[in-house]
Amino acid sequence: MQGLIIDDVTKRYGPVTAVENVSLGFDSGKMVCFLGPSGCGKTTLLRMIAGLDLPTNGRISFDGADMTSVPPHKRDIGMVFQSFALFPHLSVGENIAYGMRIRGASKAECAERTKELLELIHLPGVEDRRISQLSGGQRQRVAIARALALDPKIFLLDEPMSALDANLRESMQIELRLLQQRLGITTIVVTHDQTEAMTMADEIVVMGHANVHQVGEPQDIYKNPVNRFVADFIGTSNLLPAKMVAPDQIELHGETLKIATNTGDFAAGTEVLLLNRPEEVMVRNRGQKKPSNSIPGTVSFVRDIGATIEILVDCQGQEVISMLTPKDSPNVEAGMEVYVEMPVEACSVLAV
């Protein structure tokens, strides 16, 4: 069996369950993001893969070899910590060569590999600098180089971007993804930032409250969230309480709307949540003919931030967001009576 297998793993700290009955499997060479709010157990899961915490129950294996209770220093992993955890008493070069040195590699070998790695992370020639002389972004690169120095089987990153400022974060996401693709190393990144996960991952594991909610490719998760938690956490959603009237029809605010997908196979009469994404939703002036699949509402706020225009519409006390671009020239303002059009292909339903 190739790749990483997490088999029915549970972790309890006293009465608190951090991870509950999680089973996952990933192929070699993939980049996986554990995505979820803080306290959802994603870091604990990563630490169990690293061997820094032991599971209470369950097994973890790499390429068919059971790793569950192997100590971290024998696991063949490379890890980047949230704080980067660079050794302050060692130079940049000594940090990167640390793993090789304690394995008895010669000074020359270490120097050569360090040089190679510094070129890989676009920081050539900084071997002799102190860690305190580096900027946040440089520290992150050094931490990455140190973790990759021993060609580990699995590359683990715990919230690697959280210590960087916003601009740097975005460019580093792309750079890290390109680096991973170039090396073809199995990589797991823990993050609470959905944009980061969408940017980098082959596969996203959405976690909440010690459980895995959904596993899948980024676009698939975005388009077909399996429940309210995932829909809320990944991107912005309009979620409106509605009632099934037919397998492909719902009743909302007295209007009958058609839906494209009913994956839950909810029967007529079931209370459901209508789901659609703001960028699919259009706002129409009342002056025009009422479009199909629409409900009436009142514009409560227009947030025009240049690149996008967000229109918040109050529909019988519930807020519906429509996200448009200047090209759509929506021409609405707060207080205006409008129709909110939700195209059939954009509508699906979730359990309440």
Place this chain on the structure above:
Amino acid sequence: MNVVRNAYLALVALFLVGPIIVISSVSFNSRNFLSFPPKGFSFRWFVEIFANEEWFSALTNSVVIAFSASLLAVAVALPVAYAAWRYGIRYAKVLLSLGIAPFILPPVIMALAFLLFFTTTGMYGWFVSVVISHTMFLLALPLVTISLGLESIDRNLIEASHTLGADDRTVFRTIILPMALPYAIAGFAFCFVLSLNEYIIALMTVGFTYETLPIKIFNAIRYGYTPVIASIAVLFLVVNVVIFGLIAIFGNLPRMLGALEE
């Protein structure tokens, strides 16, 4: 407001430093008796510390005791502080508290305890007895500084080291020891200075067999003044300032004294 503040500061500073200034000027006095303001200028009383056999042997005794006791104290403190910090072993925490206790109590209590112990075991007056006594009395200092140093180590560094292939022993050797070393040296220095200046415990363990400098000074005060005492006071103050100055330059003194620094 500022006038009051500065006057107050000046008064406190004068109170703190004034006696030292008087002692220094007396120590440079060229006459054979104490007078202030001093008459003449001379280093003869400093030369006397090293030239006079009695003063010099007291100085040697004090330095040997201080050095050995500090070394032993650091050696005893390191495993205790490490076990308490790294593994949170309850027994190690008990040892830590026990090790700090002697320093907190009025020193005469420990002095009496050592006097009783060494007379009972027949070791009264042995040179090693005062070394042991100073080790135990001053053990608190390296315990506290080393614990502080260890607490300043981010636990992530240890985990990072593990993920890079280091076992417990290697982590200790390559990460923990180098990072805690400045604090251990500071503990050694604190110990050294305080042992050098300690009087009552030395008196009660070896007071009638070996003279340390503080004992010799006390005896000298009782039998009459000599400006050598003033020169020793100056010498000691200079040694103290140099040692603490070095700690301040190479270590983080405000942090060691418990203030949070940026």
Place this chain on the structure above:
Amino acid sequence: MSDQPSSASFGRLLTLVPPSIAIGLFFVIPFSLIVLSSVAHQLQSGDFVFGFDTAHYERFFTSIFIGRAVYSAILSFSIAVISLLIAFPFTYVLTGFSKRTRTIWLVYILAQLSLSEVLIAFSWQILFSRTAGITNLAVWLGVLDKPFSLAPSALAVLVGLVYLALPFAVLLLFPALSRLDRSLIEASQTLGASPVRTFFTVVLPVSRPALISGGVTVFVLTLGAIIVPQVLGRPGHWTLSVLITDQAIYNSNMPFASALAVILLLMSGAVIGVVGWLNRGSGK
């Protein structure tokens, strides 16, 4: 960390064997000997045999020694109050200095704090002497007609002890005052309080735990002073610590010295305990 997979804990405990022997043999046993000795029989020869004899405690409670204990406590309490009064504003100003100035002061204060009590007593003896003391300065300034000696006296003991305690008081207050959130002071000032009012309504209450624990430490420290009361005072100014030394070394009465040491221990312990209890929850 207990959660981390690692080697047997036996090896970890092994490194604690030498420190355990050191602390057990050279602290716990000597310490217990004081308690045992305090109830031992004193023989005419000056030696003693272990037993259970409460005579030494009876002697304490029926002689002038109980008065000396009360005097020691009052003296130590006064020194604690005086040195905190002097040290608190000083430390407050000190924490506001630049890092460099602050460090220089800290180095000096540490150096003075470590200076042998013998040397401090000697310095003040000179300052209080007729031939080279501060009265000569007063004569030179024309304030006095002729120099005179200020020691031995109660005032000399008091000044010497405050000098001994002051560096400790400063260092004990330093951490709390440097951690003091300066925005609290700014907030108070934006609300219209003068610097003096801010000091009394914000700085002082916030520093209460440090003041109390600093006071306790200075109290215990002063209880332990041995040389200053001897050199700068008359026998009537001797504290319990001096009397213990006197009994142990010059009167060879170890059991009575031990009984006095136990009393001294209980006095220090009681103050540390009671104040710790009063201060509970307010510290960090």
